[in-house]
Amino acid sequence: MSDKLSSSLADVSDLDISGTANMSSPQNYVNAQRPKRVTDSPLQTRPASPYTLNPPIDSDGLSWPSLGARSRIEEDETQLAAREQRISDAVKVILTELGEDVTREGLLETPERYARAMLFFTKGYEDNIRDVIKRAVFEEDHDEMVIVRDIEIFSLCEHHLVPFFGKVHIGYIPNKKVLGLSKLARLAEMYARRFQVQERLTKQIAMALKEILKPQGVAVVIEATHMCMVSRGVQKSGSSTVTSCMLGCFREAQKTREEFLGLLGKR
Numbered sequence: 199m200s201d202k203l204s205s206s207l208a209d210v211s212d213l214d215i216s217g218t219a220n221m222s223s224p225q226n227y228v229n230a231q232r233p234k235r236v237t238d239s240p241l242q243t244r245p246a247s248p249y250t251l252n253p254p255i256d257s258d259g260l261s262w263p264s265l266g267a268r269s270r271i272e273e274d275e276t277q278l279a280a281r282e283q284r285i286s287d288a289v290k291v292i293l294t295e296l297g298e299d300v301t302r303e304g305l306l307e308t309p310e311r312y313a314r315a316m317l318f319f320t321k322g323y324e325d326n327i328r329d330v331i332k333r334a335v336f337e338e339d340h341d342e343m344v345i346v347r348d349i350e351i352f353s354l355c356e357h358h359l360v361p362f363f364g365k366v367h368i369g370y371i372p373n374k375k376v377l378g379l380s381k382l383a384r385l386a387e388m389y390a391r392r393f394q395v396q397e398r399l400t401k402q403i404a405m406a407l408k409e410i411l412k413p414q415g416v417a418v419v420i421e422a423t424h425m426c427m428v429s430r431g432v433q434k435s436g437s438s439t440v441t442s443c444m445l446g447c448f449r450e451a452q453k454t455r456e457e458f459l460g461l462l463g464k465r
């Protein structure tokens with residue numbers, strides 16, 4: 199085992215993994231799908247959260263991957279087809295339990311369609327940050343604020359599995375390195391295409407950018423509408439949720455923060 203690996207294993211969280219279950223209940227099924235407590239990959243020991251001491255980017259380029267990210271990335275076409283089939287079987291159960299007739303014409307192919315859609319909506323687990331930013335970090339003496347506003351994101355709330363969507367604004371002050379502007383949007387997309395809470399999405403984008411560029415500071419603001427709120431009447435429709443993450447000089451210097459928010463028209 200490499201030193202790098204053993205040091206990350208020191209951060210192992212208490213995963214409740216009991217892989218010995220029979221398959222008679224959904225919980226047993228879920229437990230059986232989870233990897234046993236193995237020690238051959240840091241991916242399987244890392245909670246998918248920035249609120250840990252783990253580095254934002256793994257040695258292999260993955261960044262807060264889900265427990266099953268590795269097997270999704272490595273599977274071949276046959277295995278992918280089997281995965282889609284398992285998901286669509288589960289969707290049939292849900293539809294039936296909701297009182298629907300899964301054999302009626304309109305729903306015939308819905309489970310398969312939904313399986314493929316969900317795999318797409320969560321494709322960010324399979325993204326490797328090195329591919330995302332590939333050859334787009336440039337040496338540059340620029341040390342003024344860089345802002346990309348209004349990056350559209352579509353994500354899924356991990357509490358209700360329904361969409362939230364909105365706009366991300368990213369700002370940073372370089373420290374001799376800049377990132378190709380389109381890559382900021384790619385970075386936001388990578389983390390948005392996962393099950394998320396808006397607060398964590400905000401922080402993941404900021405921390406990844408900090409790790410990639412080592413800039414003087416990073417600021418990320420997200421404004422989003424959550425279907426789980428607006429469609430259930432908890433809040434009036436049209437309401438939006440704003441989160442922010444300020445790192446480095448954006449956190450330390452009020453003037454810098456105010457300049458950023460001013461440029462966003464938020465002040």
Ligand SMILES: [Zn+2]
Binds near residue numbers: 355357360424426427
């Ligand atoms: Zn929700």
